[in-house]
Amino acid sequence: MVRVTGNFQSESPLHPKAFEVLSAAFESGWADPAKLSQASTKAAQLRNNALETIGKALAVSVDSIVPISPTSLGYFLGIQGLLLNSSTLIHGATDRKDVFAIAAKTPHQLLKSDLDGKLIAAENAGRNSVLALQIANAETGVIQKCDEIIADVNSDHIFLDATTSGIRVPLVDDFSTALFDSRSWYGPSGIGFLIVKKPSQWSNPLPHLNAAHPNLDVSLPLLLASAVALENFSAEVEDASTEARKFNEQLRSAFSQMADVDIAGSLNSSMPHMLSASFLNCNGEELLRAIQNDGYSVDSGSACTADNLEPSHVLAAMGVLTHGNIRITIHPDTTQVEIDGLISSVTKNVNQQRS
Amino acid sequence: MNEIDARSLRCPQPIIELGKVISTMRHSDQVTLLSDDPATEPDLSAWSRMTGNKFEKISESTFVITKLSER
Numbered sequence: 398m399v400r401v402t403g404n405f406q407s408e409s410p411l412h413p414k415a416f417e418v419l420s421a422a423f424e425s426g427w428a429d430p431a432k433l434s435q436a437s438t439k440a441a442q443l444r445n446n447a448l449e450t451i452g453k454a455l456a457v458s459v460d461s462i463v464p465i466s467p468t469s470l471g472y473f474l475g476i477q478g479l480l481l482n483s484s485t486l487i488h489g490a491t492d493r494k495d496v497f498a499i500a501a502k503t504p505h506q507l508l509k510s511d512l513d514g515k516l517i518a519a520e521n522a523g524r525n526s527v528l529a530l531q532i533a534n535a536e537t538g539v540i541q542k543c544d545e546i547i548a549d550v551n552s553d554h555i556f557l558d559a560t561t562s563g564i565r566v567p568l569v570d571d572f573s574t575a576l577f578d579s580r581s582w583y584g585p586s587g588i589g590f591l592i593v594k595k596p597s598q599w600s601n602p603l604p605h606l607n608a609a610h611p612n613l614d615v616s617l618p619l620l621l622a623s624a625v626a627l628e629n630f631s632a633e634v635e636d637a638s639t640e641a642r643k644f645n646e647q648l649r650s651a652f653s654q655m656a657d658v659d660i661a662g663s664l665n666s667s668m669p670h671m672l673s674a675s676f677l678n679c680n681g682e683e684l685l686r687a688i689q690n691d692g693y694s695v696d697s698g699s700a701c702t703a704d705n706l707e708p709s710h711v712l713a714a715m716g717v718l719t720h721g722n723i724r725i726t727i728h729p730d731t732t733q734v735e736i737d738g739l740i741s742s743v744t745k746n747v748n749q750q751r752s
Numbered sequence: 753m754n755e756i757d758a759r760s761l762r763c764p765q766p767i768i769e770l771g772k773v774i775s776t777m778r779h780s781d782q783v784t785l786l787s788d789d790p791a792t793e794p795d796l797s798a799w800s801r802m803t804g805n806k807f808e809k810i811s812e813s814t815f816v817i818t819k820l821s822e823r
Contacts (some may be wrong), residue, residue, distance in 0.1 A: 512801075657802055677802060679769050699763065699791075706790070708763065713794035718802070720764035720795055 400485040402692040403735035405725045407535070409574035412583035415626035419585070422618035425703070430617065440617055447624035454564060454627045455577065457592050463654070464615040467561060468578045468589030469495050476592050478601040479527045487550055488529040489516045490714035491539075493558065496529050497710075507543035508546075510714045512540030512661040518549035527573075528552035536698050536711045538671025540660035543569045555597050560589065564627070564634055565668060573598045579619075579737060582634075583729075584626035588619045599631040637729040644727050644736045648672055651740045655747060659718040661711075672728040673698065674711065678751045679721030691742035693735070696724040721747075754783040759813065763791035767799055770817065774805065777819045785815045 411419070422443070430441035445459075452459040465471050472495035480486060486505040491514060499505075506526075508516040516530075521526050528550050533540045540562065545575050547555060547569065555572040563581025575592040579585055593599050630637075645664055649672065657677035660739050676684065681699025688695055698709030699722040708719035723743065727736075756773055758766035766787040773783055782810070785807075795805045796815055804821030 593753055659798055659802065668817050675798075677799065678764060706762065708791035709795060713791075716794070716797050716801065718765065718798035720796055743807060 402409075403694070403731070403739055404728065405693060405731070405735075405739060407694045407696055407726045407745055408580070408586075409583060409726075409728045411585060412626035412629055415584055415622040417695075419618055419622040422621040442564050442742060443621055444617055445618050449622040450628050452588060454631045455590070455592070456568070457575075461592050461594055463591040463593060463613065464490050464588060464620055465591050465613050466615040466619070468576070468580075468587070470574040470613075471560075471589045471591045472496055472558075473499060474602065475556045475576050476527060476529050476613060478593075478599040479556060479573055482598060483524040483525050483552075485528045486529060487519070487526050487552060489541075491516070491533055491534050491537075491711045492529065492531050492604045493535060493560075494710070496531075496558070499529075504705045508550075510716075512622050512716050514711075514715050516541055517544045517668070520549050520551075523737070524551065524553045526550075526552045527554040527556060529556045529558065531558040531561070531725035532568075533668050533671075534662075535561045536709060537661040537673045537715070538745040540666055540668065546573060547552065550555065561668065561671075562651055564631060565638060579623040581628065582623075582627045582630040584623035585619050588615055588623050589599055589619065633729060638669045640729070641727040641731070644731060645657055645672055647670055648674075648725060648740060651744065654669045657746065660714060661717045672725045672727075673717075674723055674725075675699075675710070675718035676721035676723075676747045676750075677718060681720055681722050683750060684721060684723060684743075684746055688739070688742050691738070691746070693739045693742055695739075698722045698724060698727070723749075753816075756783060756785045757791070758785060758787040758792075761787065761789065763789050763795060765789075766792045767795050767805055770799075774817065774819055779819055782816055784810075785817060788813045788817065790797075801820050 428442045429437055439525035448459050448462055456505050486500050486503050489508045510516055530543055556691050557572045557575040559575050573595045577590040579588045652674050659675040661673040681697040685697045699714055701718050712719045756769050758769050766789055800806055800807050803823040806818045806820050808816045810816055
């Protein structure tokens with residue numbers, strides 16, 4: 398058994414403060430906040446405090462926050478809830494598959510990507526449309542120029558996918574709904590937050606009796622842990638991003654010195670903690686396993702590592718090499734020793750595969 | 753024209769087989785690549801950009817590659 402010393406996968410352990418609060422939350426946050434008992438009153442207070450913390454950190458009003466579980470449900474709620482009043486869905490070729498699934502059931506228009514991962518906006522696509530815009534890509538970390546795309550497309554309903562960007566990239570002012578994933582700030586998995594900024598544009602697409610307030614009942618302990626993680630990561634994010642950018646530069650510099658490497662997007666227009674690199678004539682699965690054997694966990698977008706043997710639609714849309722791909726996520730606890738070890742491992746294993 | 757039958761081979765094997773053959777070809781020579789792997793078309797696009805060679809899609813699983821560089 399190989400001991401993994403460096404985790405560079407997109408998933409990570411909970412923020413330590415969130416982990417601390419989780420067990421305490423299960424002890425004191427078990428009651429139904431909607432009932433009138435003493436325990437319920439306490440649970441309701443905890444819930445309200447958590448939502449206030451989240452609203453402050455995300456710079457949105459508490460009334461606009463709809464906690465949801467699982468996060469993927471937020472794509473349906475956030476987009477379909479706007480489509481009830483509009484005709485066409487406009488979205489990017491590098492969006493998550495959740496968005497493609499919604500588009501498959503409605504008239505839609507696809508925004509292509511250039512080699513840098515930037516979406517090419519269709520000018521004046523029409524007012525009666527919904528624009529679903531991913532702020533940062535989940536595979537490559539490429540950040541879109543949201544203001545420019547929104548101005549060019551000129552949709553009257555805008556859904557922002559902030560599940561990857563989290564609090565690292567501020568939301569643009571003009572949007573209808575937005576979706577956050579608790580994991581982006583090292584909170585627990587399985588909980589997200591839909592922001593309904595313009596309630597007049599949104600209708601709950603799920604069967605419901607009270608249209609004004611969607612009651613989706615998320616786990617209170619998960620909500621509390623998510624709020625604590627967000628509050629703490631908000632104080633750390635600047636330092637974490639600076640450190641991640643330094644490590645990311647080292648990785649890009651080292652990989653660029655190797656022959657036939659395709660790095661998706663430039664660091665200047667990407668999330669500082671994410672990197673996707675493809676190595677010509679290498680097998681992604683074998684590369685991933687070899688790196689794992691050296692003690693480092695990474696992700697891959699290559700077809701041979703996917704359940705359906707399809708290559709990454711994100712890399713394909715960008716025109717970046719899809720085979721021999723590894724995805725690296727730098728976490729706040731990543732060390733220089735781990736970065737050095739990962740560079741050595743990747744270099745060695747790519748050279749071995751090519752020889 | 754040379755032909756590489758890479759049907760049933762999965763990525764990155766079709767591109768690796770292409771690389772072996774193209775290294776033996778002369779400038780402007782062409783080779784037909786048969787591949788039913790879904791990654792082949794996007795990877796040929798990236799491979800062309802990286803190596804300076806050209807490809808044309810003839811059918812769903814047939815590609816004609818023209819050698820235009822020494823790579």
